[in-house]
Amino acid sequence: DAKTTQPNSMESNEEEPVHLPCNHSTISGTDYIHWYRQLPSQGPEYVIHGLTSNVNNRMASLAIAEDRKSSTLILHRATLRDAAVYYCILRDVLTGNQFYFGTGTSLTVIP
Amino acid sequence: NAGVTQTPKFRVLKTGQSMTLLCAQDMNHEYMYWYRQDPGMGLRLIHYSVGEGTTAKGEVPDGYNVSRLKKQNFLLGLESAAPSQTSVYFCASRPRLPTRPHQETQYFGPGTRLLVL
Numbered sequence: 001d002a003k004t005t006q007p008n009s010m011e012s013n014e015e016e017p018v019h020l021p022c023n024h025s026t027i028s029g030t031d032y033i034h035w036y037r038q039l040p041s042q043g044p045e046y047v048i049h050g051l052t053s054n055v056n057n058r059m060a061s062l063a064i065a066e067d068r069k070s071s072t073l074i075l076h077r078a079t080l081r082d083a084a085v086y087y088c089i090l091r092d093v094l095t096g097n098q099f100y101f102g103t104g105t106s107l108t109v110i111p
Numbered sequence: 112n113a114g115v116t117q118t119p120k121f122r123v124l125k126t127g128q129s130m131t132l133l134c135a136q137d138m139n140h141e142y143m144y145w146y147r148q149d150p151g152m153g154l155r156l157i158h159y160s161v162g163e164g165t166t167a168k169g170e171v172p173d174g175y176n177v178s179r180l181k182k183q184n185f186l187l188g189l190e191s192a193a194p195s196q197t198s199v200y201f202c203a204s205r206p207r208l209p210t211r212p213h214q215e216t217q218y219f220g221p222g223t224r225l226l227v228l
Contacts, residue, residue: 032213043115043201043219044154051213087153093212097142097161098169101153 004088009106012078020073020105022088027068031090034099035062035073039084044101047073047086083109112137115220117202123226124192132187132223134202141207143185144169144217145177147198154201160185161207192227199224 005023012018024033035047048055048062050071055062061074075082087104118133134143141162146154146169156169160179174196176188185204189196203217 034216036217041222043203043222044217045219046216049213049216085153093215097159097167098156099144099217100170101146101155103151103153 003100004090004102006086006088006102006105008103009108011108011110012075013110014080015077018075018078018082018107020075020086020088020107021070022072023070024088024090025069027090028092030092030094031096032093033062033064033068033071034089034091035060036087036089036101037082037084038087038104039081044087078107078109080109080111083107114138115202115204115218117200117220117223119223120221121224121226123228124189125228126193128192129188129190130192130225131189132200132202132225134185134187134204134220135183136185136202136204136218137183138204138206138218139182140204140218141182142205142215143179144203144205145175145185145187146201146203147171147196148201148222149198157187157200192225194227197225197227 034049036044038044050062063072085104115136144159145157148154158177160166163182166177178186200223202220205217
C-alpha cells in the first residue's frame with residue numbers, strides 16, 4: 001500500500017475551519033483515500049473517503065487534488081469534540097485487505 | 112447492535128504468563144483485525160482474518176497467535192507475555208461488499224489495555 005505523509009500536529013480555534021493535509025505522491029489508480037479519527041481513549045472511527053472527486057458528509061469534506069498526490073480533510077467549524085488524531089490512509093480496493101494507519105495528525109482545538 | 116466488543120477492558124500480566132483477548136462483532140462482517148497501539152504511535156496490524164477459519168499475519172505478528180473459529184469472534188493469544196507487549200489492543204471488523212469495495216470501512220472496538228510487568 002502507498003505511504004502517506006501528514007503533519008504531526010495542528011491547532012485550530014473553536015468554530016473556525018480546519019484544513020488537515022495529507023501527501024500521497026505514490027498513490028495508484030485503485031487506491032481510495034480514507035480518513036479516520038481517534039478521539040482520546042477510544043478506537044478509531046471512520047470519517048470520510050474518496051477516489052477522485054471531492055466528497056462531503058455530515059462530519060467533514062474531502063478535497064482531492066487533481067493529480068491525486070495530495071488531499072485535504074476539511075472540518076468546517078471545529079468544536080472541542082473534534083480534538084483527536086486524524087489518520088489519512090490509502091487502500092487499494094483490489095488487493096487491500098490491510099489498512100496502514102501511520103502516526104496521523106494530532107488536532108488541538110483551542111476554546 | 113453492540114457493534115464490536117472487546118474483553119477484557121484492562122489486564123495486568125506478569126512476564127511469561129499467557130492470556131487470550133476476545134473480540135466479538137454482531138454485524139456479520141467477514142473481515143476482522145487485531146491492532147496494537149503503543150504510546151504516541153499509530154496503530155500497527157498484528158493479525159487479520161478474511162473469514163471463518165482463516166487468518167493471516169500483519170506487520171507485527173511475532174509473539175501472538177489468533178484464531179477465528181466462529182465468524183463473529185476473533186481471538187488474540189499471548190502464549191508468554193513480555194513487557195514489550197504492553198500496549199492498547201484494538202479489534203476491528205469490516206464487511207466484504209464485492210460490488211462496493213470502496214465502502215468497506217472498519218469498525219473498531221473500545222480497546223483492551225494490557226500491562227505486562
